[in-house]
Amino acid sequence: LLSGGTVVVQGGAGExxxxxxxxxxxxxxxxxxxxxxxxxxxxxxxVKRDVKVIPPARQCQPLDGDLKLLVDVLDTNRMDAMSYxxxxxx
Numbered sequence: 001l002l003s004g005g006t007v008v009v010q011g012g013a014g015e016x017x018x019x020x021x022x023x024x025x026x027x028x029x030x031x032x033x034x035x036x037x038x039x040x041x042x043x044x045x046x047v048k049r050d051v052k053v054i055p056p057a058r059q060c061q062p063l064d065g066d067l068k069l070l071v072d073v074l075d076t077n078r079m080d081a082m083s084y085x086x087x088x089x090x
Contacts, residue, residue, distance in 0.1 A: 001020045001022070002023070002026060003022045004022075004023045004024045005024045006024060006025040006026075006027065006073060008027045008029070008074070009027065009028045009030070010029050010030070012028070012031040013032040013036075015035065016035060016036065017032055017036045017037075017045070018036050018037045018038075018057075019036075020039045021037065021041065021045070022041045022042050025045075025046065025069065026045045027070065027073065027074065027084075032047055035054050036051050036052065036053050036054070036057075037057035039054075040056070040057045041089070042088075042089065044060075044087065044088040045086070045088070046085070046086055046087075049085070050085065051087065053087050057088060057089055058089075059085055059086065060086045060087065060088045062082075062084065062086040066086060070084055
């Protein structure tokens with residue numbers, strides 16, 4: 001249950017990551033297995049690969065602010081940040 005802030009998972013995430021998420025950002029740098037975003041009410045999940053999400057969450061277009069967040073938090077360049085996919089309630 002994430003209610004705000006930013007959490008970075010350096011590696012993989014298991015089943016039902018971002019379950020009951022209300023706000024904030026979850027950044028997963030590795031693989032994720034199973035379904036994600038069950039009962040999601042807000043916030044955003046960033047992953048490099050396609051994942052299975054449970055509605056109402058779906059893949060969204062990252063905004064410039066999202067890319068800046070990824071660059072700052074992950075200490076990476078903009079091209080690498082653009083490879084992340086955003087899942088949220090759009």
